[in-house]
Amino acid sequence: MASTQERIRSKLRRAAHAAGEFLYGMTTYDWVRDMQRERGEIERLFVLVTFGDIIGIPILPPYYTLRLLPYVVPVINRWKRSLLRERDLTDLAGLIEGIT
Amino acid sequence: MNSIIVLIIGALAVVVGYGVYARYINRSIVQPDPSKATPAKMYMDGVDFSPASRNVLFGYQFKSIAALGPITGPIIAVQWGWLPALVWVILGTFFIGWVQDYGAMIMGVRREGDTMGALSYKLISPRARNILMIFIYFYLLLIMGAFGNAVGKVLMTNPKVPFGMIAVVLMGILAGQMTYKWKTDIILTTIVTVVLTFVGIWVSTLPFMSNIFSALLGGPDSPTLWGNITQAHVVGTLLVIAFCYLGSVLPIWSYAQPINYISFWIVSLGVLGGIVGLLIWRPGMGDFPVFTQFTTASGPLWPMLFITIACGAISGWHSLVSSSGTARQLEKETDALPVGGGAMFMEMAFAVIAFLTATVAFGGLQGYQDAGGAGAALGVFSKGLANFLGYIGVPNEFGVAYGSVFLTIMALTIMQLVVRFMRVASAELVGNAVPAMKNIHVGTIVALILTLIFVWIIPWLTIWSAFGAANQLMAGLALLLISLWLKEEGRKNSWAVIPSAFMIVTTLAALIYLAYTNFAKLATPEITTQGTIASVLVGAIAVVLILAAALLIVDGIKALLKPREERAPEAV
Numbered sequence: 001m002a003s004t005q006e007r008i009r010s011k012l013r014r015a016a017h018a019a020g021e022f023l024y025g026m027t028t029y030d031w032v033r034d035m036q037r038e039r040g041e042i043e044r045l046f047v048l049v050t051f052g053d054i055i056g057i058p059i060l061p062p063y064y065t066l067r068l069l070p071y072v073v074p075v076i077n078r079w080k081r082s083l084l085r086e087r088d089l090t091d092l093a094g095l096i097e098g099i100t
Numbered sequence: 101m102n103s104i105i106v107l108i109i110g111a112l113a114v115v116v117g118y119g120v121y122a123r124y125i126n127r128s129i130v131q132p133d134p135s136k137a138t139p140a141k142m143y144m145d146g147v148d149f150s151p152a153s154r155n156v157l158f159g160y161q162f163k164s165i166a167a168l169g170p171i172t173g174p175i176i177a178v179q180w181g182w183l184p185a186l187v188w189v190i191l192g193t194f195f196i197g198w199v200q201d202y203g204a205m206i207m208g209v210r211r212e213g214d215t216m217g218a219l220s221y222k223l224i225s226p227r228a229r230n231i232l233m234i235f236i237y238f239y240l241l242l243i244m245g246a247f248g249n250a251v252g253k254v255l256m257t258n259p260k261v262p263f264g265m266i267a268v269v270l271m272g273i274l275a276g277q278m279t280y281k282w283k284t285d286i287i288l289t290t291i292v293t294v295v296l297t298f299v300g301i302w303v304s305t306l307p308f309m310s311n312i313f314s315a316l317l318g319g320p321d322s323p324t325l326w327g328n329i330t331q332a333h334v335v336g337t338l339l340v341i342a343f344c345y346l347g348s349v350l351p352i353w354s355y356a357q358p359i360n361y362i363s364f365w366i367v368s369l370g371v372l373g374g375i376v377g378l379l380i381w382r383p384g385m386g387d388f389p390v391f392t393q394f395t396t397a398s399g400p401l402w403p404m405l406f407i408t409i410a411c412g413a414i415s416g417w418h419s420l421v422s423s424s425g426t427a428r429q430l431e432k433e434t435d436a437l438p439v440g441g442g443a444m445f446m447e448m449a450f451a452v453i454a455f456l457t458a459t460v461a462f463g464g465l466q467g468y469q470d471a472g473g474a475g476a477a478l479g480v481f482s483k484g485l486a487n488f489l490g491y492i493g494v495p496n497e498f499g500v501a502y503g504s505v506f507l508t509i510m511a512l513t514i515m516q517l518v519v520r521f522m523r524v525a526s527a528e529l530v531g532n533a534v535p536a537m538k539n540i541h542v543g544t545i546v547a548l549i550l551t552l553i554f555v556w557i558i559p560w561l562t563i564w565s566a567f568g569a570a571n572q573l574m575a576g577l578a579l580l581l582i583s584l585w586l587k588e589e590g591r592k593n594s595w596a597v598i599p600s601a602f603m604i605v606t607t608l609a610a611l612i613y614l615a616y617t618n619f620a621k622l623a624t625p626e627i628t629t630q631g632t633i634a635s636v637l638v639g640a641i642a643v644v645l646i647l648a649a650a651l652l653i654v655d656g657i658k659a660l661l662k663p664r665e666e667r668a669p670e671a672v
Contacts, residue, residue, distance in 0.1 A: 017155075018155045019155075021153055021155035021156045021159070022155050022156070022158055022159040023159065024156055024159065025152075025155065025156035025157060025158060025159025025160040025161075025162075025163070026159035026160070026162065026163045026364060026368075027159075027361060027364055028286060028361070029152070029156055029159070029160050030160070030357065030360070030361075031279075031353075031357060031361070033150070034352065034353065034357065036146050036147075036150060037146070037147050039146060040145055040146030040147035041147060043146070044145070044147065078143060078144065078145050079145070081143055081145070082143070082145040082147060082148065082149075085148075086218060087215075088215060088217035088218065088229065088233070089217065089233055089236060089521075089524075089525050089528060090215040090216045090217035090218075090232065090233075090236070090420055090423075090424055091148070091215050091217075091424055092424070092521055092524060092525075
């Protein structure tokens with residue numbers, strides 16, 4: 001009996017959680033994404049300024065960049081892909097919501 | 101037929117369409133693997149790629165695809181009778197709509213988060229991407245014209261609406277300040293700004309406020325300034341243009357984003373209230389005819405019905421949102437069906453509600469026509485919604501103003517983002533040749549002048565048809581891409597090829613019809629200067645879209661017949 005009640009409670013909790021996530025997706029998720037995007041852009045630019053020589057743009061003397069290297073190594077592959085990824089206008093389409 | 105029976109039919113379509121057909125295709129043909137790393141996880145960079153749970157993405161996807169399209173299309177389409185409109189909404193979603201949204205999403209996931217532009221380049225031909233850009237630019241221009249027309253020339257000409265719209269804008273700006281500058285709790289921000297917005301809408305219905313706007317709009321018999329453009333049209337449209345200008349040039353966090361947030365609550369509460377009112381009232385269709393006639397003001401049922409209802413059945417824009425936006429955020433491949441397919445079926449339900457506002461809210465065909473009919477579809481919705489809201493105690497006068505503000509703000513939140521997009525697009529496309537276009541004000545003003553031309557010159561039903569045709573052609577091409585991708589993966593693709601062929605043939609027929617009727621008008625002796633410009637513009641756009649589509653179809657068929665290794669090289 002107790003386990004049945006527990007199961008029902010657990011299902012209700014999951015349903016409430018899903019409804020909350022759905023509401024979040026429709027309301028403030030965009031705000032969060034925009035802020036994450038802005039931070040990501042700044043980080044991408046920072047790595048370009050400090051480690052531009054990885055893609056052939058020598059900017060800072062290696063001494064300073066070497067001190068930053070341990071912090072940049074974990075993101076280097078994603079950074080290179082993100083920076084060099086081919087883009088076109090359809091990339092922006094995802095930013096226009098509710099158009100139709 | 102009773103409205104409850106229509107709702108039950110809609111619910112059954114969701115159960116069978118999503119629960120049986122879509123799941124069968126997903127499980128037996130696409131076979132998503134939950135253990136496979138998605139681009140959101142592999143390439144997470146916090147900019148384009150970042151994983152989110154499927155519930156969050158379901159809300160995000162639904163919000164991204166559902167706006168004025170599923171409301172306007174069915175209300176215009178009931179001019180052929182209620183049965184053709186209802187059948188296309190349900191069967192369109194069942195066999196085509198979800199296939200495109202889900203297909204574009206899972207294709208994006210399996211192709212490392214590539215956009216439709218990159219996929220066109222790789223799967224069809226290098227020029228396919230450029231042609232897609234042409235489609236997108238015309239599509240955006242037409243959407244600006246269509247929504248600008250509906251809002252500036254219909255909704256804003258009601259003196260009880262403009263102040264409500266201004267209230268939403270002011271509260272949106274306040275919400276942005278409270279959140280980002282004053283760091284106020286989001287719940288408090290929401291309560292304060294949404295309640296004040298409702299107060300603003302109520303103030304807009306008071307005589308002293310409506311008298312001010314009535315004087316600005318030229319009174320009940322607004323004077324004609326030129327052609328069929330009245331003072332009310334000019335004032336209403338210029339308010340829209342001012343709103344879009346600010347949305348395009350101001351930082352997104354201070355204007356566009358918080359206004360979108362406030363409008364979400366205004367719209368959601370209106371829809372919820374309308375559904376409750378409908379369920380309490382449970383009206384029938386009265387004498388609304390099952391079928392009126394094959395040819396109406398919008399043209400013949402085939403092909404025009406299928407481009408009149410785009411969103412709510414199938415819409416090409418969804419493929420761009422699904423691939424460029426949502427596919428890069430999926431945590432698991434198995435989330436593509438509930439997010440892409442599920443959101444499309446939910447949009448179908450939204451379209452059914454809009455369909456009911458036209459068919460049951462006025463007691464029959466005469467009531468629908470008195471409310472404005474196909475020529476003032478958004479006016480029909482706001483009055484129909486007010487009738488539903490009346491059953492939960494909302495006074496009709498407030499209900500109509502609320503419904504009008506609800507639709508106005510829904511259109512404007514899209515239009516401001518479209519102008520932003522057009523500004524970026526024109527800077528990218530012609531910025532090197534014309535450096536002035538890189539200036540945000542110049543780019544915005546050019547986009548808005550083009551919008552004004554479309555709004556003031558082209559009649560509403562014509563521009564809606566042209567917009568629908570551009571949208572549906574994009575859908576046909578997205579389905580063609582999905583078919584090519586399925587073939588490349590060695591999977592059965594008839595479930596995408598047949599819808600693609602149907603959409604391409606139907607839309608090309610509609611474009612040929614649009615081109616023919618508009619050029620034929622030029623030969624009529626009574627045509628005005630305004631009519632001549634409108635016909636030339638729409639006819640020329642139709643011809644450009646036909647030519648662009650023909651090139652894409654030729655390349656697409658060649659790609660279908662080519663062996664895999666002979667496909668276009670990878671883009672660098």
